[in-house]
Amino acid sequence: MNGLYDEFRVIIHSVWNRRWLALAVAWGICLLGWLVVALIPNSYESRARISVEMQSILSDKVGIESRDRKRDLDRIQETLTSTINLEKVVRGTDLNLSVESDREMAGKVEMLRKNIEIKSEKDNLFEIIATSSASNFSDAENAVLSRKIVQKLIDIFVETNLSGDRNETKETLKFLDEQLAAREKALQEAEQKRVQFETENLGLLPGVGSISQRMEASRAELQQIESQLVSASSALAALNGQLSGTPATIATSGSTGGARSQLAQAQGELASARARGWTDSHPDIIALKNQIAALNKQIAATPKGSGANYGTPNPAYSSLQSMRAERQAAVAALQARKNAIQADMAQYASQQTLEPGVAAEMARINRNYDVLKAQYDKLLQDREQIKLRGQVETETDAIKFKVIDPPSSPRTPAAPNRPLLLALVLFVGLGGGVGAAFAMGQLQTTYPTAGRLEKASGLPVIGSVSQVMTSEQRAIGQKKMRLFYSAGGGLLGVFALLMVVEFIQRGMVA
Template identity: 55%
Template sequence: MNELYEQILAALHSVWNRRWLALAVAWIVCLAGWLVVAMIPNSYESKTRIFVQLEDVLAQQVGIGSGSIKRDIERVRQTMTSSVNLEKVIRSTHLGDEITTPREMESAVAGLAKQIQVKSEKENLFEITATSGRSDFSDGENAKLAQDIVQKMIDIFREENLSGSRGEMRETLAFLDQQLAARQKELESAEQKRLAFEAAHPQLIGGAQGLSQKLDNTSDAVRNIEADLAAAQSALAAIDQQLAGTPRTLVVAGQAGGPRGALAQAEADLTAMRARGLTDNHPDVISANKQIAALRKQAASAGGEAGTPNPAYSSLLSIRADRQATIQSLQVRKAGLQAQITAIAANQTQEPGVAAEAQRISRDYDVLRQQYDKLLQDREQLRLRGQVETERNAIKFEVIDPPSAPRVPVAPNRPLLLLGVLVLGIGAGVGAAFAIGQLRSTFATANGLERAMGMPVLGTISLALTDAARSVRARRNKQFIAAGAALGALFVILLATEFIQRGSVA
């Protein structure tokens, strides 16, 4: 520990003995470093923040969802710093005042690309930053240039938002119109071909698929008619049964004599018995039935008809005639449909090649029609979407923070650099003095001499100064302190000058 302490003291003594060398080196390094720092131009930074609205009810209704808007925003963000847009910025600001050749423009574009940053703070919040630090511009001009660059980037963002997607929409609509025109010509040609074929072969309209569908529809109609015919025949049989049990004339009891009058009276009595609840096994009912049977034979043998016409019988005859007409109509329809089925089957079997051609023509026409309808629907949807984007501007944005007017440079950090140069200069002076002391074979302590020579030191002689020497030393120390203070004062002056220049930026 004592040895380390002695070495530190020896180093300090060596530096102090060569303090003028250390101070000279410090002055040289500081002056050179401060000159370099002064030559570094100030860089001024301007920022702006843009808020983009992603949700729009009408836009979502026409297919412009938030995902599509995000993709458009990302496209705009990536293309903002493209060479074309940066060239627009250069030509609209002071950066393009002295550019005359394409090579100079390329160099300016490459330099400007490093000075502009477009960052996404959130999904719908963007920050645009521009930095300007040209050495041929003053601080005020650099600050104004940075603000102009950011404002131009906002204008480009607006132009890309308003015109970029619209240009793509116009190109897409133009392409769809061309495709629709081509499909329309093909569809018209296929339709003319189909009409010509159907005029030549009317029985094969629709092709094999159409014939099969017609056959199925006709067969279903025949089955339905057969069901209706069976029901009509069943109803006619029921009417015939009712007619067989209904008399043509009515004989009213008490108004006609002979067997027919007695028969009518007996039938009326039988009806009254049944109305009282008597069954067919009741003796009175059995007797009345026998009497009615005998009277009917007598009335039949007597011949002739007496009594009034039965209206129920006449009504049943009218109903029977209607149902017979219905049965005849259904039979005629059935015969016609069966003839159609026979003709369709004959066409399928006799002309398979023509049927296949009809099917091919019909299929080609249907395919072209579906493609045309799909393209037409897509074009209308895109047109509506374009109108929404044009009138409502699906991507709505708002400049939250306008381009800032920088008053303090962001680079370089000149006060810190000035302090660093001062520290570096002092360190360089101390290091130079220490290095020179190490190169010379002198020893600051007796222990150092013993370790170097390997021999014991008997004693040391202290330095004795006269009054004149002490006066000279004191004067030199004052001069050294003044020179060191001058270096510190120069550092303070430079700092003050820096802050004054910062405050003077418009």
């Protein structure tokens, strides 16, 4: 323990013997350090807190979700410090006084980007921090400038997000109107082209009235006509057979002439009734058969040769002839209709070769029309949605802006902490002086104690003689000590003076 104490005393003695070197080094370090601290410009910081609230009552109804509002808040935070907005800040503050070229403007913008910070404390609460340390401005001017920068950013925010949203909505609606007009014109042209193509190729287009459908309808009608023609031909053949077995005239004589005439008339009526399709069970057929039987009995009972014979036209034969003429006309009409249908089918068959190409062209025209129609409907829907959302966001004040804390007016510099730096320079200077004196003592070989001399030489030391000073040497030593204390006090005085000047400057800013 005594060894450590002795070493400490040796160090103190070595430094004290070189106290003038220590004081000179301390003065040099302090003066240099204080000069550097004095050259550091003061930075003044202004803060403001703003709240941005997005209404959600109507917004949710028109499809503005919470993530859309969160994206809007992120956009606000990112775009507030954009180059365009920072140029507005430069032009709206005293920074514009030192801007004479685009290069200087770019430099000011870059400086502001580094000195402006926007913090998001919560989802809708922002803090704007601006620092001003322009070398060409005084401390008071920098303090005022920092507050103006924050206020200008707030004004830009209001201008961009309240009136800017309306301009953006108007520009978007204008663009959509132009696109809708162009799509509407193209859609009208496509409609006219489709109508014209349908008119020119009406019979060749698929769907109702197409060649295929007409062909199928003609085949069905031809089958029906052929069945009707077979039925009419069969009825005509039966009627011809019946007509060949019916005499054209009947012989009548004397008193039996009337009976035979009545018989021929009854037979004609019976043939006409059967031709109409009546069966033997029909009451009229039964009555006619009974009448014919009675007349036959009457004629059979009349003696032969009782009177002259006469040739009387057979009414049944005449009736069958008229019926045959009707049947022949019906058969001829059905045959003519069959020939007409077959001619139409032959024409349809020749036109069917053109139908696939026409159908493909019509499909292409319809496809283009559907695409244009879908684009037009989508643009129209987007336009109405944007129009409604724009009205909700702007006309109903969907964005509520509120200044929680207005821009502060800084009274003290945010950086640097000059009193602390001045004190640190003083301590560093004193430490540097002591260190220089100690290092010098280590470089020179001295023996401040008898023990160190004995250890270094290896020989025993008989004794040591203390320093003996005369009265003149004591007077000179005291004078030097007064000078040393004055120089040391002067160093502390300069430090105190710098502290006083610093606080006076701060008072002038306030």
